[in-house]
Amino acid sequence: MTxxxxxxxxxxxELGGLLLDLRKEQFNLRFQRATGQLEATGRIQAVRRDxxxxxTVLAERSRAAAKA
Numbered sequence: 587m588t589x590x591x592x593x594x595x596x597x598x599x600e601l602g603g604l605l606l607d608l609r610k611e612q613f614n615l616r617f618q619r620a621t622g623q624l625e626a627t628g629r630i631q632a633v634r635r636d637x638x639x640x641x642t643v644l645a646e647r648s649r650a651a652a653k654a
Contacts, residue, residue, distance in 0.1 A: 587635070593643050604640055605640045605641070605644075
């Protein structure tokens with residue numbers, strides 16, 4: 587699980603890459619669950635929350651840039 591402090595220190599390019607990696611991991615976890623190979627079921631929720639955190643920070647920065 588990624589902490590919000592760690593996410594806020596990254597640049598927008600790094601956040602985009604992190605978001606892409608998290609979405610790939612989410613896809614792989616969903617695929618494992620569908621085939622019955624998933625062992626760490628809690629990881630799905632953790633990845634979903636990490637994706638939400640990254641998207642929240644990106645949205646905050648977008649709003650701040652629009653105001654400036």
